Amino acid sequence: MLDFLGDNSWMAGAVLLATWETIYMVLTSTVLSYLLGLPLGIILVTTAENHVMENRSLNRVLGSIVNAARSIPFIIFLILLIPLTRFLIGTSIGTVASIVPLTLAAIPFVARIVETSLKEIETGLIEAAISMGANARQIIGKVLLPEAMPSLLLGVAITAINLVGYSAMAGIVGGGGLGTLAYYYGYQRYEDTVMWITVIVLIILVQGMQMLGDNLANKIVHKRR
Amino acid sequence: MIEIKNLSKIYFASGQEILALDDVSLTVQKGEIFGIIGLSGAGKSTLIRCINMLEKPTRGSITVDGRDITLLGQQELRLARQKIGMIFQQFNLLSSRTVFDNVLFPLEIARVPRPEAAKRVQELLELVGLTDKAGMHPDQLSGGQKQRVGIARALANGPKLLLSDEATSALDPQTTRSILKLLKDINRQLHLTILLITHDMNVIKEVCDRVAVIDNSRIVEVGDVLEIFSNPRTPTSHSFVNAVISREVPVELLHSSTERSGGTASKLIRVSFIGASAGKPLISSMIRRYNVDVNIIYGNIDRIKDTPFGNLTLEVLGYPGLLQEALDYLHGQGLEIEVLRNA
Numbered sequence: 133m134l135d136f137l138g139d140n141s142w143m144a145g146a147v148l149l150a151t152w153e154t155i156y157m158v159l160t161s162t163v164l165s166y167l168l169g170l171p172l173g174i175i176l177v178t179t180a181e182n183h184v185m186e187n188r189s190l191n192r193v194l195g196s197i198v199n200a201a202r203s204i205p206f207i208i209f210l211i212l213l214i215p216l217t218r219f220l221i222g223t224s225i226g227t228v229a230s231i232v233p234l235t236l237a238a239i240p241f242v243a244r245i246v247e248t249s250l251k252e253i254e255t256g257l258i259e260a261a262i263s264m265g266a267n268a269r270q271i272i273g274k275v276l277l278p279e280a281m282p283s284l285l286l287g288v289a290i291t292a293i294n295l296v297g298y299s300a301m302a303g304i305v306g307g308g309g310l311g312t313l314a315y316y317y318g319y320q321r322y323e324d325t326v327m328w329i330t331v332i333v334l335i336i337l338v339q340g341m342q343m344l345g346d347n348l349a350n351k352i353v354h355k356r357r
Numbered sequence: 358m359i360e361i362k363n364l365s366k367i368y369f370a371s372g373q374e375i376l377a378l379d380d381v382s383l384t385v386q387k388g389e390i391f392g393i394i395g396l397s398g399a400g401k402s403t404l405i406r407c408i409n410m411l412e413k414p415t416r417g418s419i420t421v422d423g424r425d426i427t428l429l430g431q432q433e434l435r436l437a438r439q440k441i442g443m444i445f446q447q448f449n450l451l452s453s454r455t456v457f458d459n460v461l462f463p464l465e466i467a468r469v470p471r472p473e474a475a476k477r478v479q480e481l482l483e484l485v486g487l488t489d490k491a492g493m494h495p496d497q498l499s500g501g502q503k504q505r506v507g508i509a510r511a512l513a514n515g516p517k518l519l520l521s522d523e524a525t526s527a528l529d530p531q532t533t534r535s536i537l538k539l540l541k542d543i544n545r546q547l548h549l550t551i552l553l554i555t556h557d558m559n560v561i562k563e564v565c566d567r568v569a570v571i572d573n574s575r576i577v578e579v580g581d582v583l584e585i586f587s588n589p590r591t592p593t594s595h596s597f598v599n600a601v602i603s604r605e606v607p608v609e610l611l612h613s614s615t616e617r618s619g620g621t622a623s624k625l626i627r628v629s630f631i632g633a634s635a636g637k638p639l640i641s642s643m644i645r646r647y648n649v650d651v652n653i654i655y656g657n658i659d660r661i662k663d664t665p666f667g668n669l670t671l672e673v674l675g676y677p678g679l680l681q682e683a684l685d686y687l688h689g690q691g692l693e694i695e696v697l698r699n700a
Contacts, residue, residue, distance in 0.1 A: 260449035263409050264463040264514075265438035274465065278453035356452050356494045 143326060146313060151333050153227045154309035157302070158295045161231050162288065165238035165295075172198070172239065173246025174272055184258065184268040201240040206298050209237050210305055230307035234298055242291055249283035250276050282349040289345025293338050300334070310334060358518060358550040359385040359408060364417030366403050377403040379574040381417070385567075387517075390544050390551045392565035392582070394558060394597055400574040401554040405520050408552065409441045410434060422517055439467050442511030446523035448503040450495040456506050457482070457491040463513040481509040485539065501532035508539060512547070519543075521553035525560060537563045541662075558601040562586070562661050570594045583661055587629040587693050602659055606670055606697055622677045625654070625698035628669045628687060639690050640669070647683035649675030670697070 172194065178184050179191040204212070210233045214224045217232040253276055261271045277284070303311015310330045318327030366378040378400050385391045395401040406412040408419055410426060419426050421441065429437055450459050460481050464474035482488045485505040495503055504524060511519055521540070525533040541564050544551050555561065561568050561582055568585055570578040572593040578585065586602065589595045599605060606625070630639075644651055651671050658667035673680060688694050 254447075254449075256445060256447050256449040257451060259411055260443070260445060261462075261466070263411060263438055263441070263443040263520075264466050264510075265435040266466045267435060270466055274462065275451065279451060281453065357496045 147329050150310045150313040154299055157227055157230050157299045157309055158292055161234035161238055161295055162292045164235040165242045169239045169242025170246055172243035176243055176247045177250040184271050198240040198243050206237050207301055209233055225306040227308035230302040234295055238291055238295055245287040249280040249287055253279050282352045285349045286345050289341050292341045296338055358387045360420040362418045365415050367415045376574050381576050383569055385552055387550055388548050389566040390564050392561040392568040393554045393571055394561055395571035399571045401571050405522055405554045408520055409438050439514045440516045441518050442516040443520040444507045444511050444524045446526045448507045450506055452495055456493050459506055460509045460513055467514050481512055485509045500528050504536050519549055519551045540564055558597045562601055583631055586661055621674055622680055623672055623674045623700045624696055625672050627695045627697055629693035630667045632664045643683050643686055647679045649673050649683050
């Protein structure tokens with residue numbers, strides 16, 4: 133199958149390793165960013181005016197922090213975070229080190245994506261739960277999250293896909309994965325084949341993640357109809 | 358059951374004060390079905406939402422089952438709300454849950470142990486006739502079925518009071534009747550007090566014992582439904598009653614009159630009869646006793662909740678003295694008489 137590579141069959145191993153590194157970085161940082169981004173998104177929604185934990189000053193402060201974090205371009209974010217990454221991981225090079233900026237950059241993004249999904253819930257449903265005597269925790273756990281589940285899952289797919297792109301950027305500054313591969317061999321050594329293979333693998337990865345997200349979301353929606 | 362005293366609600370919208378409720382006082386008795394009717398924007402929705410504090414009143418007190426609900430702390434209020442069921446125009450069912458789990462929801466909130474809760478859900482589904490739909494999702498149900506789930510859900514924690522916020526306004530007339538019948542049944546079976554708001558006088562006519570008419574943020578009339586139907590005192594009530602029962606006499610009839618022989622007089626009257634008197638042959642006995650002629654202009658008979666209620670517009674002709682005695686006779690038999698024209 134890899135005959136067309138001829139003498140370059142070493143590429144297969146390199147691409148496989150880089151693909152695994154990318155998947156590892158993306159999945160880990162997606163999971164980690166949701167650990168913080170999901171609660172943050174929930175707080176952004178529920179502290180808004182007339183919501184179950186209304187707190188307008190907290191809402192405004194968090195909203196501004198999220199906006200500020202989101203307005204920094206990722207490539208600059210990467211450089212800004214090098215000291216922090218060194219402190220946490222001991223180095224700023226490699227796959228594990230990349231997870232730090234990827235996660236931190238994704239958290240505000242996840243928070244907004246979650247916020248958007250939860251805002252779609254009709255106020256009537258929340259009022260019905262309030263009228264039954266539900267507290268804020270019950271409303272979040274039993275109304276907001278389950279009702280928004282299809283939309284939340286699509287948000288996870290969007291986040292992961294975004295992180296695929298970010299991870300490639302991280303790769304250029306030594307983050308590992310497909311980005312590093314494409315940069316070292318494709319750009320610095322003029323190995324076009326590596327470049328193209330990387331592109332194809334990225335397309336397949338992104339396609340796969342989107343399909344997985346769509347399928348899961350559709351399955352839930354379908355079950356409810 | 359509910360005692361509302363001097364309730365006012367002021368909204369602030371784009372720098373302006375909007376008075377949604379203006380000094381409303383109202384008492385709802387235990388076990389009755391009480392209706393509040395008004396046009397959209399009259400304030401009825403704000404009023405019902407104040408009763409479980411979905412809206413915070415600006416002034417006034419609301420006592421539900423002996424406790425002023427406006428003075429409760431967060432935790433007490435949540436517990437109080439568990440004992441006040443509410444149903445909605447848009448049903449507000451959770452699409453993520455099956456019918457069974459939707460009815461289970463308030464029991465989860467009240468932390469009722471699972472086996473007991475599951476048993477309760479079964480009973481409720483039986484009560485609303487949806488046992489076979491337990492595993493379905495709300496999106497697979499018709500509007501009427503959805504509202505039945507809503508009712509089962511509202512009854513889950515055994516409330517003493519049910520609030521109905523335009524519960525039949527999104528339903529067709531036939532489904533509306535079946536939902537109203539269900540409300541009437543649970544009112545009787547469970548001795549449940551029901552407070553409903555509507556803009557549809559038919560709803561009032563079918564199920565309510567008493568009614569309050571709200572107009573422009575104020576209660577303008579309160580009374581027994583029969584009383585309001587037979588004798589509406591305000592223009593607002595008048596137009597609501599007329600929407601359901603035709604009481605208007607065409608103008609031509611008010612001015613024309615049957616030819617009559619010399620010395621006789623005629624009166625155009627409207628007779629309203631309620632309940633038992635609707636079954637007696639009072640008109641024919643009046644004709645025989647007082648030697649008057651009767652020309653039937655218009656008549657109808659209807660049912661208000663469970664009581665027959667009718668209207669007859671008659672032209673009565675006879676000698677003036679006898680004519681008056683004839684009308685007194687009808688009045689003495691408990692009929693409501695209104696003279697529309699004298700000639």
